[in-house]
Amino acid sequence: MxxxxxxxxxxxxxxxxxxxxxxxxxxxxxxxxxxxxxxxxxxxxxxxxxxxxxxxxxxxxxxxxxxxxxxxxxxxxxxxxxxxxxxxxxxxxxxxxxxxxRFSHISMKDDGDMQINLGEFEPDPTQELIADRVDGQWHFKLIPAVK
Missing domain, CATH: 1.10.1660.10 (Multidrug-efflux Transporter Regulator; Chain: A; Domain 2)
Structure with missing residues (x-):
């Protein structure tokens, strides 16, 4: 996307x-x-x-x-x-x-996996909360915020 x-x-x-x-x-x-x-x-x-x-x-x-x-x-x-x-x-x-x-950005790969950026992680504004869907399962992770 x-x-x-x-x-x-x-x-x-x-x-x-x-x-x-x-x-x-x-x-x-x-x-x-x-x-x-x-x-x-x-x-x-x-x-x-x-x-x-x-x-x-x-x-x-x-x-x-x-x-x-x-x-x-x-x-x-x-x-x-x-x-x-x-x-x-x-x-x-x-x-x-x-x-x-919360929705910031969504991207989808050709295989159907997708990633949703849920924006700033409030306890730590230097991180963003990411939801990854891989093989139909959702996983959450924090990544450094892009400023």
Whole structure:
């Protein structure tokens, strides 16, 4: 992976991807009327655009709708599915925050092994924390920081 790919990973604007209600309904199999109901109940949120009649949903909301539907299909009530989906969303948001805050660089070799630089090792700013994936296994090491 070159520097351009590293920057693409760091700057992928997931929160800027927006879809219409019809797109979300088609992608998830949840009807538009059900999406409007979920929005009225506060289970999902849309972004108002233009004349305030059209609503757009973020990609993150599309994923939340998919989670709720999947959990309902597994037998959970709507309220339980919403709670579980929110918990999963919170976990993924924490993971994304970690990656955004720590991710410095990624490189991949032709054989699929990769190295992720997680930046400065806080107890010792002269070192950087590196995660190496070799043969599918992750290993961590410290290397001298490049300044």
């Amino acid at each position: 070159d520097e351009d790919e590293t920057n693409l990973i760091k700057r992928f604007p997931m929160e800027h991807i927006v879809l219409g209600i019809g797109d979300v309904a088609e992608a998830t199999g949840v009807s538009q009327s059900q999406l409007r109901y979920w929005e009225r109940k506060g289970y999902i949120r849309s972004q108002e655009v233009g004349d305030r009649k059209n609503r757009k949903f973020s990609y993150k909301t599309l994923m939340q709708v998919e989670q709720i539907k999947t959990l309902q299909d597994q037998g959970l009530t709507l309220v339980a599915a919403v709670k579980q989906a929110q918990r999963r969303k919170d976990l993924f948001d924490a993971l994304r925050s970690f990656v955004n805050g």
